[in-house]
Amino acid sequence: MAKQKRVGILSAGGDCPGINAAIRGVGKTAIVSHNMEVIGISSGFSGLIHNDFEILTEEALSGILTLGGTILGTSREKPFKKTGMPGADKPKLIKKHYREMGLDCIVCIGGNGTQKTAAMLAEEGLNVIGIPKTIDNDVFGTDFTFGFDSAVTIATEAIDRLHTTANSHKRIMVIELMGHNAGWLTLYAGLAGGGDVILIPELGYNPKTVNRYLLDRAYKKKPYSIVVVAEGLERPAEETSAAAYVAKMIEKGTKIETRTTILGYVQRGGSPSAMDRILATRFGSHAVQLIADERFGRMVINKNGQTTSMSLKDVGGKLSLVPKDHSLINKARALDICMGDQ
Numbered sequence: 001m002a003k004q005k006r007v008g009i010l011s012a013g014g015d016c017p018g019i020n021a022a023i024r025g026v027g028k029t030a031i032v033s034h035n036m037e038v039i040g041i042s043s044g045f046s047g048l049i050h051n052d053f054e055i056l057t058e059e060a061l062s063g064i065l066t067l068g069g070t071i072l073g074t075s076r077e078k079p080f081k082k083t084g085m086p087g088a089d090k091p092k093l094i095k096k097h098y099r100e101m102g103l104d105c106i107v108c109i110g111g112n113g114t115q116k117t118a119a120m121l122a123e124e125g126l127n128v129i130g131i132p133k134t135i136d137n138d139v140f141g142t143d144f145t146f147g148f149d150s151a152v153t154i155a156t157e158a159i160d161r162l163h164t165t166a167n168s169h170k171r172i173m174v175i176e177l178m179g180h181n182a183g184w185l186t187l188y189a190g191l192a193g194g195g196d197v198i199l200i201p202e203l204g205y206n207p208k209t210v211n212r213y214l215l216d217r218a219y220k221k222k223p224y225s226i227v228v229v230a231e232g233l234e235r236p237a238e239e240t241s242a243a244a245y246v247a248k249m250i251e252k253g254t255k256i257e258t259r260t261t262i263l264g265y266v267q268r269g270g271s272p273s274a275m276d277r278i279l280a281t282r283f284g285s286h287a288v289q290l291i292a293d294e295r296f297g298r299m300v301i302n303k304n305g306q307t308t309s310m311s312l313k314d315v316g317g318k319l320s321l322v323p324k325d326h327s328l329i330n331k332a333r334a335l336d337i338c339m340g341d342q
């Protein structure tokens with residue numbers, strides 16, 4: 001009889017809604033459909049370095065689909081960077097513990113940094129499968145990451161709520177959304193929330209264009225405006241917040257009272273949306289199929305609506321940014337939404 005396979009799962013990098021749904025998707029499919037054993041590794045790559053893990057039974061995986069965060073914990077530990085633990089060879093420790101845990105594969109749930117580390121561990125000879133997650137939707141090679149849809153929903157609701165208070169006070173409201181260097185979340189939530197100006201790092205912006213648009217709107221259309229900005233927007237180094245910088249620029253240029261909101265970690269918290277639960281479940285179950293087929297060194301992706309996979313080697317270090325000619329940018333322009341650059 002073939003040896004029972006042992007699969008490790010870890011979540012690394014910033015958390016997001018849907019990680020537990022993915023852990024459940026991997027774990028239950030592995031146990032129920034493939035008779036594999038499942039090990040949960042604590043706090044990302046840190047758990048592999050410190051040999052910190054627990055066996056995940058089917059019962060332990062029950063009731064976590066709707067839970068935000070990650071039952072395994074997470075960390076931003078980057079084992080190939082020479083930081084912390086002076087003198088320790090972290091990749092060597094990881095390989096030792098991988099062997100001692102009796103693993104046949106580790107599933108690494110994470111964003112760009114995690115997939116890069118996963119690719120390097122695969123190069124070191126470990127069997128690795130990547131699952132992309134992040135509210136930023138910026139993992140190279142996949143059309144969507146889970147976490148993104150939930151964050152778009154949360155951010156849209158926040159923008160919706162700004163409309164009424166902006167209208168009451170006849171103010172301009174600037175809201176800053178997360179996304180690291182990418183503008184996906186700002187573009188989607190900006191459109192869904194009826195933003196009047198949407199500023200993303202990929203397009204850049206001209207202050208004169210933005211102020212002229214807002215003044216024109218105040219004279220001709222509505223006495224209030226909503227400006228949605230991405231945290232990664234270019235600004236002078238001393239300006240810590242994109243929203244504060246843009247608001248100052250607007251108030252100076254238009255003389256209209258302007259307020260800022262930085263939505264922050266609310267975007268990453270709480271229960272995943274239905275679409276994220278489904279995407280995470282699809283990703284989890286596809287990861288197990290790859291393990292069963294012994295197709296290691298791959299990351300699960302969503303491409304043109306299909307769940308498939310690509311080599312981790314081709315993901316490494318690259319970002320998925322919003323293309324300047326993305327159809328949603330063109331749709332926004334056609335609705336007379338100001339994208340800041342023209």
Ligand code: F6P
Pocket residue numbers: 014111134135136178179180231268
């Ligand atoms: O990568 C997801 C993300 O939420 C980014 O949008 C944000 O820049 C970053 O994480 C902040 O995360 P932390 O404070 O946990 O490092």
